[in-house]
Amino acid sequence: MRLRSLLFVPGDRPERFAKAAASGADAIILDLEDSVALANKEAARSAVADYLSGEREVITLVRVNPLDGHIHMTAADVAAIAAARPDAIMLPKAEGAPSILQLDTILRSESVQGASLPAILPIATETPAAIFTLGSYREVKDRLLGLTWGAEDLPAAIGATTSRHDDGSYTAPYETARALTLFAAHGANTAAIDTVFPAIKDETGLAAYAARARRDGFTGMMAIHPSQVGPINAAFTPSAEELARAQAIVDAFAANPGVGVLQVDGKMVDAPHLKQAHHILSLAD
Numbered sequence: 001m002r003l004r005s006l007l008f009v010p011g012d013r014p015e016r017f018a019k020a021a022a023s024g025a026d027a028i029i030l031d032l033e034d035s036v037a038l039a040n041k042e043a044a045r046s047a048v049a050d051y052l053s054g055e056r057e058v059i060t061l062v063r064v065n066p067l068d069g070h071i072h073m074t075a076a077d078v079a080a081i082a083a084a085r086p087d088a089i090m091l092p093k094a095e096g097a098p099s100i101l102q103l104d105t106i107l108r109s110e111s112v113q114g115a116s117l118p119a120i121l122p123i124a125t126e127t128p129a130a131i132f133t134l135g136s137y138r139e140v141k142d143r144l145l146g147l148t149w150g151a152e153d154l155p156a157a158i159g160a161t162t163s164r165h166d167d168g169s170y171t172a173p174y175e176t177a178r179a180l181t182l183f184a185a186h187g188a189n190t191a192a193i194d195t196v197f198p199a200i201k202d203e204t205g206l207a208a209y210a211a212r213a214r215r216d217g218f219t220g221m222m223a224i225h226p227s228q229v230g231p232i233n234a235a236f237t238p239s240a241e242e243l244a245r246a247q248a249i250v251d252a253f254a255a256n257p258g259v260g261v262l263q264v265d266g267k268m269v270d271a272p273h274l275k276q277a278h279h280i281l282s283l284a285d
Contacts, residue, residue, distance in 0.1 A: 001282075002026050003146060003191050003220040004236035005229045008063075010035040011044030018050045023226040024233060027059035032077050032137070033066070041065075041073070045080035052084030059123060061145070062086045066093035067102055068127070075106050082110035086118050088145040093153065094122030096133025100140040119145035121193070124184065125177040126153035134184035138283050146191030148222060149181035168205065182217055194218040200225045210235030238280050246277035 007025035009016050020028045030051065036044045048062055064077035078089075087275055091103055099119055107117045116183045124130055124137070124147050136236045137147060151163040151174050163174040168179065178194070180255040183193035197206045210232050221232050238246070245265070252264050253274050 003059070003193065004219060005223050005232040006061070006193065007223045007226065007229055008035070008196070011035050011048045011062075012040040014047040014051060017047075020226065021057040021060075023229045024224065025058060025226075025229045026220070026233075027061060028089075029061045029063050029090055029222070030086075031063045033063050036144055040074075040107060042226045045077060049081050049084045052074045052081060056087075061088040061090050063090035063092060064103075066091070066126075068093050068095075069100055071102075071106075074103070075109075078106050078110050082107065085115075088119040088121055090121045090123065092123045092150075093126045093130070094124055095127060096124075096136035097139040098133070098136075100137075100143055104143065117143070119143065121145040121148060121230055123150050124181050125149040127157055128154070131177060131180065134180050135187065137184055137188040139188075141188040141190055144188060144190040146220070147181055147185035147188065147194045148193035149177055149195050151177070151195055168199070186217065192218045192223040196222045196224050197228065198224070200227065203227070203231055207231045207235060236283070238283050242280055243284055246280040249273055250281065251275040 003026050005025045006027045006029055007020050008029045008031055009020040011030050012035075017028070017030065030048045032041065032044050032048065040079055052060065052062075061080050062077070065073035067074050074275070089103065091099060094100070099122065101152070103120060104117060111117060120143050122137070122144070124134055126149075137144065151170060154174065154177060155161070155163045160173070162171070164170055182192050194210075197209045199205055206228055210221055214236050220236055223229055223232055249264050249269055252262055253259070254271070256262055261268060
């Protein structure tokens with residue numbers, strides 16, 4: 001399953017669902033949380049359930065409301081959409097494996113007996129306590145679609161004025177949260193999804209951010225506008241040059257079985273390079 005780009009869509013804007021699915025995003029996230037006002041929650045649940053009941057063009061997730069103090073809302077979200085079988089659930093303000101197990105209890109109560117539960121994509125850094133639970137996702141790795149993080153709720157939760165410097169880069173605490181999420185995802189052998197880039201009209205900045213995300217080891221990124229999908233997909237798709245280089249490394253080791261180190265195009269390569277080459281080839285269409 002390829003998850004380069006995951007596009008958010010407000011759950012109370014059903015006229016946007018099909019457009020989002022046709023945007024080129026690998027997945028869409030129908031949102032029942034932050035983008036939907038309290039007065040519109042019921043209408044959003046109904047609209048999302050209706051859409052899920054039809055044919056889907058792409059992987060479709062639903063972001064439910066968080067468990068922290070709003071478990072009744074989480075349960076209402078799940079009750080409304082469970083029968084329509086979303087491909088996955090995004091859980092905001094998750095706090096490690098206990099949150100996954102708690103959500104699973106709710107999912108089981110609403111699922112058809114014997115039916116498999118949808119995978120879960122936690123937003124893993126939105127509360128201070130969540131930072132200290134990132135390693136626990138290994139315990140529930142079979143339930144995960146991936147792991148992602150957020151740079152907005154956490155500073156609000158601790159009274160910080162911002163998570164970013166004037167140039168848009170993250171301050172040290174939020175660089176730490178990003179890095180820990182990256183390692184937690186790989187530690188759980190699941191997709192590492194970087195957070196959104198909020199400047200919708202800054203395509204150059206988005207391209208640079210997405211390129212950095214892939215460079216650092218993220219496997220995909222979330223988007224908040226259809227115009228962001230193309231640059232994100234491009235950043236997470238290997239170039240022809242990368243693919244050729246990776247194939248050359250794989251071919252060289254295949255032609256020299258039992259050799260630990262060899263030269264490719266005048267450069268020394270060994271086992272880590274071979275592993276990276278296989279990874280790059282796996283990202284190709």
